[in-house]
Every structure is written in structure tokens, then in C-alpha cells.
Amino acid sequence: MNPPALRESRSVCPYCGTGCGVLIEHDGERILGVRGDPEHPANFGQLCSKGMTLAQTVHGSGRATVPLQRVAEETWQQASWEQSMGQIATRWAEIYRDRGPQALAFYVSGQLPTEDYYVVNKLAKGFLGTNHIDTNSRLCMASAVTGYKRSLGMDSVPCSYEDLERTDCLFIVGANVAYAHPIIFRRIEAVKAQRPELRIIVVDPRRTATASIADLFLPILPGTDVALFHGILHLLIWNDRLDTDFIQQHTEGWQELKQRVQEYTPQRVAELCQIAEADLQRAAEFFATSPAVLSLWCQGLNQSAHGTDNNVALINLHLATGQIGRPGAGPFSLTGQPNAMGGRETGGMPALLPGHREIANGEDRAAIAELWGVETLHPEPGYTAVPMFQALERGDLAAIWITCTNPVLSLPDRQQVERALRTAEQVVLQESYLDGETMPFAHWLLPAASWGEREALVTNSERRISHLQAAVPPPGSARPDWQIFCDFAHALALALDRLSVPLPDRKDDSWQQRALRMFSFRDTASIFAEYRRCTIGRDLDIGGLEIAILDRQGPQQWPFPVGAKSGQVRLYANGIFPTPSGRARFHAPVHLGVAEEIDARYPLRLTTGRLRDQWHSMARSGRAASLFASAEEALLAIHPQDARQYGLQEGQLVRVESRRGAALYRLQCDDSLQRGLLFVPMHFGSRYSPAALCNSVTQAAIDPYSGEPEFKHTAVRISAAELPWEAAALVEDDTRDLSAILRQLAQGFPYASITPLVSKHGAAVLLRVAAAQAPEAELAQRWDAALALFGPDTLLYEDPRQGLSKRLRIRGGRLTGLRLWGGLQTLDWLRQLLLEGTAIDAFRLALLAPRVPDNLGAWERSRGICACKGVDEKTIRQVIANGADTLEGVMQCCGAGTECGSCKPEIQQLLQSRLAEAS
Numbered sequence: 005m006n007p008p009a010l011r012e013s014r015s016v017c018p019y020c021g022t023g024c025g026v027l028i029e030h031d032g033e034r035i036l037g038v039r040g041d042p043e044h045p046a047n048f049g050q051l052c053s054k055g056m057t058l059a060q061t062v063h064g065s066g067r068a069t070v071p072l073q074r075v076a077e078e079t080w081q082q083a084s085w086e087q088s089m090g091q092i093a094t095r096w097a098e099i100y101r102d103r104g105p106q107a108l109a110f111y112v113s114g115q116l117p118t119e120d121y122y123v124v125n126k127l128a129k130g131f132l133g134t135n136h137i138d139t140n141s142r143l144c145m146a147s148a149v150t151g152y153k154r155s156l157g158m159d160s161v162p163c164s165y166e167d168l169e170r171t172d173c174l175f176i177v178g179a180n181v182a183y184a185h186p187i188i189f190r191r192i193e194a195v196k197a198q199r200p201e202l203r204i205i206v207v208d209p210r211r212t213a214t215a216s217i218a219d220l221f222l223p224i225l226p227g228t229d230v231a232l233f234h235g236i237l238h239l240l241i242w243n244d245r246l247d248t249d250f251i252q253q254h255t256e257g258w259q260e261l262k263q264r265v266q267e268y269t270p271q272r273v274a275e276l277c278q279i280a281e282a283d284l285q286r287a288a289e290f291f292a293t294s295p296a297v298l299s300l301w302c303q304g305l306n307q308s309a310h311g312t313d314n315n316v317a318l319i320n321l322h323l324a325t326g327q328i329g330r331p332g333a334g335p336f337s338l339t340g341q342p343n344a345m346g347g348r349e350t351g352g353m354p355a356l357l358p359g360h361r362e363i364a365n366g367e368d369r370a371a372i373a374e375l376w377g378v379e380t381l382h383p384e385p386g387y388t389a390v391p392m393f394q395a396l397e398r399g400d401l402a403a404i405w406i407t408c409t410n411p412v413l414s415l416p417d418r419q420q421v422e423r424a425l426r427t428a429e430q431v432v433l434q435e436s437y438l439d440g441e442t443m444p445f446a447h448w449l450l451p452a453a454s455w456g457e458r459e460a461l462v463t464n465s466e467r468r469i470s471h472l473q474a475a476v477p478p479p480g481s482a483r484p485d486w487q488i489f490c491d492f493a494h495a496l497a498l499a500l501d502r503l504s505v506p507l508p509d510r511k512d513d514s515w516q517q518r519a520l521r522m523f524s525f526r527d528t529a530s531i532f533a534e535y536r537r538c539t540i541g542r543d544l545d546i547g548g549l550e551i552a553i554l555d556r557q558g559p560q561q562w563p564f565p566v567g568a569k570s571g572q573v574r575l576y577a578n579g580i581f582p583t584p585s586g587r588a589r590f591h592a593p594v595h596l597g598v599a600e601e602i603d604a605r606y607p608l609r610l611t612t613g614r615l616r617d618q619w620h621s622m623a624r625s626g627r628a629a630s631l632f633a634s635a636e637e638a639l640l641a642i643h644p645q646d647a648r649q650y651g652l653q654e655g656q657l658v659r660v661e662s663r664r665g666a667a668l669y670r671l672q673c674d675d676s677l678q679r680g681l682l683f684v685p686m687h688f689g690s691r692y693s694p695a696a697l698c699n700s701v702t703q704a705a706i707d708p709y710s711g712e713p714e715f716k717h718t719a720v721r722i723s724a725a726e727l728p729w730e731a732a733a734l735v736e737d738d739t740r741d742l743s744a745i746l747r748q749l750a751q752g753f754p755y756a757s758i759t760p761l762v763s764k765h766g767a768a769v770l771l772r773v774a775a776a777q778a779p780e781a782e783l784a785q786r787w788d789a790a791l792a793l794f795g796p797d798t799l800l801y802e803d804p805r806q807g808l809s810k811r812l813r814i815r816g817g818r819l820t821g822l823r824l825w826g827g828l829q830t831l832d833w834l835r836q837l838l839l840e841g842t843a844i845d846a847f848r849l850a851l852l853a854p855r856v857p858d859n860l861g862a863w864e865r866s867r868g869i870c871a872c873k874g875v876d877e878k879t880i881r882q883v884i885a886n887g888a889d890t891l892e893g894v895m896q897c898c899g900a901g902t903e904c905g906s907c908k909p910e911i912q913q914l915l916q917s918r919l920a921e922a923s
């Protein structure tokens with residue numbers, strides 16, 4: 005029989021909001037590879053390290069394939085779809101009957117495609133009558149939404165990626181674009197190379213990889229963004245650099261703002277932000293003298309207890325200078341998730357309705373009620389994410405349906421979230437992956453089809469809608485999320501009729517009739533057709549956009565009304581804004597600082613953020629071993645002088661503690677941080693670094709308008725973790741799911757990290773643990789048994805007096821597994837031998853030595869820099885030492901950065917620091 009033919013399906017990367025087009029190579033059963041779609045206008049064929057490894061993340065163990073019911077603490081039982089839907093629906097119907105719809109809630113995700121968002125919103129608000137539906141976009145984009153709405157009248161991003169190529173000044177604030185949106189950064193790099201006169205200002209408390217390209221870097225104190233923007237505006241006024249015509253004709257509220265910014269003198273702002281006054285002057289000069297200024301921002305502005313203020317204060321600058329609605333100009337918020345924008349369009353938030361409509365607006369409610377065929381919609385906005393879980397803990401909510409998100413790891417104040425989920429009468433988790441941190445709290449797990457396994461529609465940061473084709477079937481009985489919601493609506497209707505629960509109006513004779521009328525969607529196209537009707541006449545009108553057009557003409561930006569030939573590149577070119585007066589609004593917030601100031605007990609500032617090669621809670625990116633090379637463990641970064649001040653050393657385990665809880669990290673000294681600031685990645689959870697969950701420490705302070713939590717600043721203290729005893733195991737991963745076994749072995753240790761690694765012969769997994777004192781010696785034998793490190797092909801060294809023990813497995817003349825107990829002096833050496841598949845027959849007994857024998861050379865572990873080419877930091881440093889003194893020179897010498905280019909900013913940083921040292 006001939007092997008199945010290979011073919012390609014068009015899709016979009018499911019990670020960040022850049023929305024890069026990908027072509028999936030597959031045989032109809034398995035995804036075999038991906039490449040960037042050369043025709044997609046977001047990326048023109050390029051992909052970053054995460055996108056490049058997508059094919060590794062789809063198949064294999066750890067996928068949810070059948071519905072599961074938790075029957076005891078850690079015991080799950082398979083169920084059919086019919087059983088699970090029937091049982092869940094019965095419980096939800098009882099809650100509805102006894103407590104009403106306001107006891108029911110949904111918590112969904114910015115990764116859900118548009119059709120899923122539309123259907124679940126219709127289910128919650130239209131069918132059940134609860135507005136308690138929020139999305140994890142609350143944690144990243146909500147402040148940008150409220151900022152746009154308050155300033156411009158609608159949540160509509162006015163700019164496009166092509167503005168990157170047409171701007172004269174990029175003002176990048178609170179966004180590590182090089183890590184979080186690498187392909188956008190590639191575009192910026194290309195423009196800068198072509199037009200070195202392009203001015204780039206980067207504002208960030210950390211000197212991130214993005215700052216490597218900056219002409220001006222402003223390392224402001226966390227929480228001083230409003231002061232900075234007011235300070236720039238103050239200078240623009242003082243130097244007569246405003247666009248007074250634009251202010252007069254197209255805005256309102258100027259006088260109040262003008263008065264407000266009088267207080268923000270350059271000297272005061274420089275003090276508040278802790279930057280040089282001359283740098284502030286220079287930023288204002290750049291802004292004032294550049295023909296076109298484009299601002300880019302992301303979570304640095306949004307994840308703040310004053311995130312909306314940060315947004316409106318930045319937009320003020322664009323309005324005051326008329327830098328909006330023109331090529332290369334405007335306030336451009338970068339979206340964190342692949343379809344956060346689609347969620348906003350379809351009303352997937354508690355105060356919204358489809359088509360950028362508001363729950364609180366009677367006309368908007370009436371329009372959608374008519375479209376959905378119900379009498380009325382509930383007029384009160386529902387709970388946003390943080391209050392939703394607080395209501396769950398109080399018992400005001402009884403049941404929650406969580407879809408495609410992991411709140412136990414991603415919401416702030418993890419302890420509270422866990423209490424809330426334990427209190428809930430029913431937690432339904434609809435997921436594609438098993439073993440997320442939320443799964444132990446769920447009563448039901450429903451398997452959802454994932455990327456590549458279903459058709460979908462998504463909208464990226466620049467309002468561009470793409471159509472994703474299905475490439476392969478979902479595993480087991482997993483289904484698209486919209487289909488699960490529709491199935492549930494029908495099951496719920498049956499249960500409500502059985503319990504004789506009356507309908508809220510007379511539009512239907514029974515719940516079942518209503519469900520049949522509202523949820524008989526056949527496919528994505530039928531949902532999209534209904535959703536499009538919600539947009540007609542609105543600012544995001546896509547009445548003229550059909551899936552066939554997307555397939556024929558490629559991805560399109562909204563609006564795309566009936567009769568349009570293509571989407572609209574830029575908004576507000578005519579200076580008319582979707583406010584009642586048609587004018588944009590200035591707002592005049594005051595600088596309020598951070599929600600939790602540092603003090604004598606918690607004297608350090610902790611900020612959180614993304615790594616280059618991981619994404620969110622690592623459910624998908626954690627399945628690609630090569631993505632761990634640049635960050636094997638959750639590290640806490642500290643300025644070297646702060647480390648010295650606290651008597652801490654690079655590589656030691658430290659405890660970081662806030663008023664709410666503590667977490668353990670390995671310490672990394674990093675002079676890109678300002679003094680007094682610590683940084684931890686947001687990604688790691690119980691699967692990879694069980695003690696390093698940053699939301700054990702972060703706070704639930706939220707912005708009053710957007711409800712977005714302040715992830716970017718927490719007052720903390722730091723101390724040595726005092727865990728001197730260490731052990732490790734590194735085993736080649738064959739057909740078994742070794743990570744799961746290693747997770748079991750890690751239990752009971754106060755610190756552990758589990759790291760998938762790439763070896764010459766495939767894959768390997770590393771476990772490291774630490775404790776205050778040595779555990780019972782028999783535990784080492786139990787590790788050996790669990791990891792098959794026993795038998796004639798193993799060597800054993802034991803020194804009971806020193807408490808040291810070492811077990812090595814040698815097969816085919818090379819090391820294939822090891823376990824070190826009580827000391828890790830030889831770990832880096834042995835690890836390298838194992839991963840590189842080195843022939844060790846010539847020195848096999850030397851492997852048992854407690855230290856690396858001198859005659860076998862020096863061994864030093866080095867951080868991976870280039871995930872695509874497998875080049876580490878040591879190699880790059882060597883290349884620089886050998887004379888490479890340009891980025892291109894380094895790339896040419898060692899190959900790093902020549903594939904996806906995601907590591908180029910780090911190579912540049914290494915180069916800059918080495919050249920600075922040398923001079």
C-alpha cells in the first residue's frame with residue numbers, strides 16, 4: 005500500500021497575537037511539520053522559535069481524548085459524551101432551578117476561535133441569562149480595551165503592521181516585543197537596518213532584549229507610566245509642539261488635561277520615574293520632531309492597577325500631536341493571545357455583547373436579544389475574572405465552566421483561586437491537554453480539539469481575520485469547543501424541561517425548542533454567518549466578509565462591509581471617532597503609583613513576564629523539548645549588586661515571599677534589571693517547577709475600569725532557601741512518559757524542577773530536587789527502580805560516610821541514564837556526555853568519581869541561545885572572543901540566529917556587553 009500523500013493546510017500560529025500564518029504539512033492523520041506561510045501579511049513566511057516547533061506539540065501522550073469524571077481525589081473515570089453531558093446538564097439545571105442563572109459562570113480564553121467565543125457567549129447571556137462570562141484576556145488586554153473605549157470611543161486598534169514600515173519613530177512602552185511578539189520584532193529590525201534614521205524609544209523597568217535596538221532607553225520605576233506620559237506632554241506644550249488644529253477639531257477635554265500636566269514638570273517626572281531629565285527631554289523631542297510616531301505597548305501598561313490610566317495617558321500624546329489615522333502613526337496595542345481580539349468582537353466579556361455592544365446599553369441589548377430570539381437580556385454586567393473567583397469562594401456562584409485556560413496558574417493569588425475551586429459545587433474543565441494545574445480541582449474534564457484539528461477563525465493584533473483549516477482529526481473523541489457548547493445547550497434544555505423549569509419568556513414552548521432554534525449550527529461557516537449579522541452597521545462591520553473571500557483573497561482586516569473589496573488598513577483617517585460627539589476624548593488621570601508599595605518588611609519590587617521560548621502555562625510549548633534550552637528552570641533574576649547585598653550567589657536556591665505567599669527559584673544575576681527589582685517568568689507551574697508558581701506571590705489588586713490585575717509589581721522580600729541537599733536524575737526518554745514518572749519522584753521535596761531536553765539520540769528528561777536534609781537512603785533505590793537504572797548495564801558508586809551515591813546506566817558504549825544523590829558536582833559533565841551521546845568506554849570508571857577528573861578537561865554548563873541551531877552562550881562568547889564583532893559576523897561564524905532569528909536580540913546583547921567590557 006502506498007503511504008498517504010503529504011499535503012499542506014493553511015493555518016495560523018496558536019501562540020501570540022501577531023497571528024503568523026503557517027502551512028501545516030500532514031498526511032491527513034498526523035501533523036509532520038510546519039513552515040511560515042509566505043503569503044500571510046502578518047509574517048510573510050517567517051516564524052519564531054515557538055511557531056517553528058508547533059508540529060512537536062500536537063501528538064503524543066498528555067492529550068485529553070475522552071470525557072473524564074473525577075470520582076475520588078486523584079481518580080478519574082472515563083465517560084461517554086452522552087453520559088457526561090447528561091450528568092453535567094442535570095446539575096446545572098438543578099442549580100438554575102434552585103438559585104437562578106446568576107449562580108452559573110463561564111471562564112474562557114483568548115485562545116478560543118471566534119466561533120467558539122460567539123457560541124459560548126450566546127449560551128451564557130442569551131440562553132441561560134447569566135452575564136458571568138469572562139476570559140483570560142482579562143489578564144492581558146482588558147486595560148487596552150478600556151483605554152481605547154474611553155479615549156477613542158470603541159475598542160478598535162487604529163493601526164496595522166504595515167505602519168511599522170512607515171513610521172519615523174517607534175515608542176515601545178512596557179512591551180518586550182523581542183520575546184513576546186518576535187516576528188513583529190523581526191520586522192522592526194529589518195526597518196531599522198534599512199532606515200537607521202528610524203528612532204526607537206524603549207521604556208521598560210528592565211533592559212530587555214527589545215532595548216538592544218533602542219536609540220533611547222528609559223528604565224522607569226514600575227508604576228510611573230502616567231507620570232512619564234504627562235511629563236512628555238508637558239514638554240510638548242512647553243515647546244509648542246502640539247497639533248492645535250487636530251485638538252480643536254477632533255478632540256474634547258483638552259483644557260482639563262492641559263491643567264493636569266502642568267504639575268508634571270520635567271524635574272518632578274524625572275524624579276518620579278527615576279530617569280535622567282535629559283532623557284525625558286530627548287523622548288519628547290523624538291515624539292515632537294518625527295513626522296510619524298507609532299506607539300507599541302503590551303502587558304507593561306496593561307497589567308497594572310492603573311492600566312486604563314496608563315493607556316489613556318499614552319493615547320493623549322497621539323491625540324495632542326495628531327499622530328493618529330495617518331500612515332506610520334497611532335497608538336497600537338499588541339495583543340497577547342491569538343484571538344483576544346476575536347473574543348472582544350464577539351462580546352466574550354461580562355460587560356459586552358457581540359459587535360462591540362455594551363450590556364449596560366438598552367439599545368444594544370434589544371438588538372442582540374432580537375437577533376437571538378429572546379425577550380430580554382440581563383442588564384447588569386457580570387463578574388470579571390478576579391471577582392468571579394472571589395464570588396465562587398463566597399458561594400455566590402455555584403458552578404463554573406472553564407475552557408482552554410488554567411486559572412490556578414494564571415490568575416493572581418493562587419491560594420484564593422484554589423479555595424474558590426474547592427468551594428464550587430461543580431467545576432467543568434474543557435481542555436485539550438491533561439495535567440494542567442486546574443485539572444485536580446475539576447469534577448469533569450471534557451476533551452477539546454486543538455490547533456490543526458479543526459477549522460477556525462481568529463483575529464490578530466491588527467484586526468486581521470484569518471481562516472484556519474483543519475489538517476488532521478482530533479484525538480479520541482475530542483470535539484471543537486463550539487460543538488461541545490452546542491451539545492451542552494441541548495442537554496441542558498432537556499434537563500430544564502425534565503425539571504419543569506419555566507422559560508424566562510414566551511418566545512418558545514420549551515427549552516428544547518429554544519435550544520434547537522439557537523444552537524443548530526452545523527459548522528464554522530454557519531456560526532460566522534450569524535455573527536456577521538451582529539456587526540452590520542457597527543465600527544467592526546464585516547457584513548461583506550465571507551469565508552470564501554478569506555480563502556480566495558487571504559486574511560482580511562475589519563471593517564469589511566457589504567460591497568467592500570478589501571479590509572480597511574487604518575482607522576480614523578477622517579478624524580471622526582465613534583463617540584457621541586464624534587470627537588476623541590482626552591482624559592487627565594493623576595499618577596497613583598503601584599498598588600502595593602515596598603516597605604521595610606517587603607523592600608524589593610517583583611515583576612513578572614514572558615520568556616522568549618515559552619508561552620503562557622506551557623501546556624503546548626512545554627511539549628517541545630528544544631524550547632527548554634534557553635531556560636531550563638524557573639529563574640529569579642536579580643541585579644548582581646542586590647544579590648551581593650543580600651549575601652546571595654548565582655545558582656543558589658532562594659525564597660521570594662510576599663504578603664500572600666512564597667515561591668522558590670534558582671537565582672540568576674542579571675544587570676539588565678534596575679537595583680531593587682526582581683524578575684520571574686510567568687510560565688512555570690507544577691509540571692516543571694512545582695515550587696516556582698509566581699502567582700503564589702502576586703496580588704489580586706485590579707484596575708477599577710478594566711478589572712485587570714497588577715502582575716507587574718508586587719512588594720516582596722528574598723532570602724536563601726537553605727536547601728543544601730541535592731539530587732538529580734537524567735534519563736533518555738524512550739516510549740514511556742518519563743516526565744510523569746519524574747513528577748511522582750519529585751513529590752515531597754520542597755524544591756524540584758523537571759526539564760525535557762534534546763539529546764543526540766532523541767529526548768531526555770532531567771529532574772533536580774533539593775531539600776533541607778537528606779531523605780532516607782532507600783529512596784535512591786526507589787528512584788533507580790522507577791527509572792530502570794538497575795541491572796548489569798549500570799554502575800554504582802556509594803560513599804555512605806559522605807552521603808553520596810551515583811548510579812549510571814551505560815548502553816551501547818554511551819551513557820543513557822544517571823542518578824546523583826547528595827551532591828551534583830559531576831552533573832554538568834555527565835549531562836553533556838549523555839546528551840551528546842559521547843562514547844565513554846575509554847573512561848567509563850572515571851565517570852564514578854565524585855569530581856570531574858582533571859585529565860578529562862573542563863566542563864561548564866552553558867545556557868542555550870539559539871533553539872533552532874542548538875548554539876549555546878559559551879560558543880557565542882568564544883566566537884566574539886575570536887574576533888567576530890558584528891551581529892552578522894557572529895551569526896555567520898556559529899550559525900546562531902540564522903534560522904528563525906528569535907535569538908538575534910540576545911546575540912546583540914552579548915555582543916554589546918562583550919564589546920563594552922573589552923573597551
Ligand code: SF4
Nearest residue numbers: 017019020024052055
Ligand atoms: S511571533 Fe511566534 S509565537 Fe507569535 S504568532 Fe508568530 S510564530 Fe507564533
